[in-house]
Amino acid sequence: MTTEQFCIIAAIVIYLLGMVYVGFYFSRKGGGSSSDEFYLGGRKLGPIVTAMSAEASDMSSWLLMGLPGVAYLCGIADAGWTAIGLAVGTYLNWLIVAKRLRRYSTQLGAITIPSFFSLRYRDERHVLTCIAAILILIFFIPYTASGFKAVGTLFNSLFGVDYHTAMIVGAIVIIGYTVLGGFLAVSTTDLIQSIVMSIALVVIVFFGIQQAGGWEAVLDHAAGLSGYLSMTQSHDAASGAAVPYGGLSILSTLAWGLGYFGMPHILLRFMAIQDEGKLRLSRRIASIWVVISMFVAILIGIIGYGVSRAGKIPQFASSAESETVVIRLADLLSRNGVLFALLAGVVLAGILACTMSTADSQLLTAASSVSQNLLQDVLHIRLSAKAAMLAARVTVIAIAVVSVALAWDPNSSVFTIVSFAWAGFGAAFGPVVLFALFWKRSNQWGALAGMVAGGGMVFLWKYLIRPLGGAWDLYELLPAFLVACVAIVAVSLLTPPPSAEICGTFEQVRHTK
Numbered sequence: 001m002t003t004e005q006f007c008i009i010a011a012i013v014i015y016l017l018g019m020v021y022v023g024f025y026f027s028r029k030g031g032g033s034s035s036d037e038f039y040l041g042g043r044k045l046g047p048i049v050t051a052m053s054a055e056a057s058d059m060s061s062w063l064l065m066g067l068p069g070v071a072y073l074c075g076i077a078d079a080g081w082t083a084i085g086l087a088v089g090t091y092l093n094w095l096i097v098a099k100r101l102r103r104y105s106t107q108l109g110a111i112t113i114p115s116f117f118s119l120r121y122r123d124e125r126h127v128l129t130c131i132a133a134i135l136i137l138i139f140f141i142p143y144t145a146s147g148f149k150a151v152g153t154l155f156n157s158l159f160g161v162d163y164h165t166a167m168i169v170g171a172i173v174i175i176g177y178t179v180l181g182g183f184l185a186v187s188t189t190d191l192i193q194s195i196v197m198s199i200a201l202v203v204i205v206f207f208g209i210q211q212a213g214g215w216e217a218v219l220d221h222a223a224g225l226s227g228y229l230s231m232t233q234s235h236d237a238a239s240g241a242a243v244p245y246g247g248l249s250i251l252s253t254l255a256w257g258l259g260y261f262g263m264p265h266i267l268l269r270f271m272a273i274q275d276e277g278k279l280r281l282s283r284r285i286a287s288i289w290v291v292i293s294m295f296v297a298i299l300i301g302i303i304g305y306g307v308s309r310a311g312k313i314p315q316f317a318s319s320a321e322s323e324t325v326v327i328r329l330a331d332l333l334s335r336n337g338v339l340f341a342l343l344a345g346v347v348l349a350g351i352l353a354c355t356m357s358t359a360d361s362q363l364l365t366a367a368s369s370v371s372q373n374l375l376q377d378v379l380h381i382r383l384s385a386k387a388a389m390l391a392a393r394v395t396v397i398a399i400a401v402v403s404v405a406l407a408w409d410p411n412s413s414v415f416t417i418v419s420f421a422w423a424g425f426g427a428a429f430g431p432v433v434l435f436a437l438f439w440k441r442s443n444q445w446g447a448l449a450g451m452v453a454g455g456g457m458v459f460l461w462k463y464l465i466r467p468l469g470g471a472w473d474l475y476e477l478l479p480a481f482l483v484a485c486v487a488i489v490a491v492s493l494l495t496p497p498p499s500a501e502i503c504g505t506f507e508q509v510r511h512t513k
Contacts, residue, residue: 004334004341011345015196016173022192045269047278051285052194054269055090055293063297064200064350065150066418069323071301072308072316075228075235077245079301081253083294089257090290094283097261098270100437102279104509105271112368113264113429115377116271120436121444122502128447130378132429133369135455136264139424140366141399145406146417147174152410154348157324157331163410171400194289200350201296203343204326205303207333212306221306228302237317248471255478256419259426261433264365300326307332320410367395419475420462427454427480435488440506446492454484 045053071079101116110116114132121128151170156163212218219229227233227242234245260266273279304325308315312332316322327348334344375381375391431450435442457480465472465479498506 007338007341008334008345011342012349015349045272047281049191050269050273051282052191054266055286055290064326065323067297068301068325071298072304072322072325073237077231077234079298081250082256085254085257087291089260091287093260098279099276101270102276107509123444126378131451133374135428136366136369139421141403142417143421144403148404149407157327171404175400197350200347203347204300204329208303208307208329211312212310218303218306221309222302252475255475258481259422262425262429366399367392370395423477424458426477427458427484431484431488440503442492443498445495446488449491450484450488453487454480457483
């Protein structure tokens with residue numbers, strides 16, 4: 001092992017041990033001693049932790065691997081319109097959903113998204129809870145798998161460590177602090193991880209520009225590719241030609257922003273803030289960080305191509321390869337001495353931070369769907385506080401094992417996996433959340449129809465309709481979201497209106513100052 005590799009590993013190990021310590025610290029403080037504490041942190045989050053943990057858990061390995069990889073391979077159109085859609089979606093989610101959801105969930109005593117649906121519509125049979133919990137498991141498992149895949153790719157690309165071994169070790173660390181400290185540990189580590197991610201982005205940008213031969217060289221290399229720097233054309237890496245990126249493609253890509261309204265691990269942050277009056281500050285922090293971080297991530301992809309053309313790192317021809325561009329740049333950085341090797345370790349820890357900040361939140365949300373929603377709410381299994389916590393922790397481990405199995409193929413694409421899971425949550429939960437918060441006439445059957453129609457349409461469009469190509473080649477989130485909205489409205493109007501009690505609670509929440 002070289003000195004540079006030792007320094008990188010030392011930096012990463014220190015970072016990982018720090019994350020485990022956070023979990024241990026909050027387990028000692030009682031962060032995992034009750035359901036409310038374990039799943040929602042007792043609604044004690046401050047505005048900064050709320051903002052940064054929400055966005056860090058949102059971005060995942062997609063920020064430092066998926067997005068730069070797409071920009072490297074295809075240019076700025078696909079990555080750029082995706083980033084715009086996500087930026088708008090982030091802002092609107094904080095602006096129109098956050099406060100109402102915090103207020104409504106507190107009024108009802110809901111500590112998970114599935115329980116919020118059932119309590120909102122007085123679903124005493126917990127049908128909504130059951131369906132929502134099952135959908136969470138269906139879509140979170142592949143989402144979590146993409147994070148574990150990123151860990152395996154990181155160490156395999158950099159050190160030649162066996163992909164599967166690295167993935168398993170990363171999963172063990174994430175499981176460790178999640179089961180120890182619960183929501184408070186996860187949110188605190190997410191804040192730390194967002195800082196590490198930000199440092200990684202800044203370091204790689206300036207180092208990459210220097211290695212490419214300066215900013216002018218970066219632009220010259222990018223401009224030499226047809227359609228690479230256009231927002232209305234995309235570069236086809238296989239043929240080297242420019243491909244039109246028309247209005248339909250732009251609309252489809254912007255639809256990524258709709259996904260925010262249905263992300264359980266992000267919505268939980270809104271429910272957990274201590275003072276809803278601080279949500280405005282959280283919104284500003286989150287929105288600014290998201291815009292800057294995604295812009296820089298796309299820039300890294302373009303810079304990475306310039307460094308490839310300069311012969312400093314390999315040129316990539318597939319999405320699985322291009323998603324390692326930050327890893328390759330960090331490896332190049334480490335060859336400039338001990339100090340730079342330590343800095344490279346921080347950059348690589350940033351990739352781990354992206355992965356871990358999302359995987360831990362997903363594992364915790366999935367655990368709540370099993371332990372709290374399925375076992376206790378649906379099956380009515382009476383569990384003591386200790387037994388409920390044990391069930392939650394066992395669920396975290398079980399889901400992680402399944403996720404590792406799904407990520408076993410090292411050639412899978414982080415971007416592809418995340419896009420499908422994102423569409424699933426956005427379509428199944430997003431419309432239901434919006435109508436539950438803002439339409440008094442919506443009822444239990446409408447919500448159920450929207451959930452099933454949205455989730456089902458994601459599969460239908462992805463595997464049966466989208467492969468037809470042409471006008472049908474839309475990101476599955478957009479048609480599935482629209483179908484879910486139509487289903488909610490149609491079924492709600494065709495079935496009896498909600499009770500006076502449900503309407504009374506809705507009005508009370510709406511008029512609360």
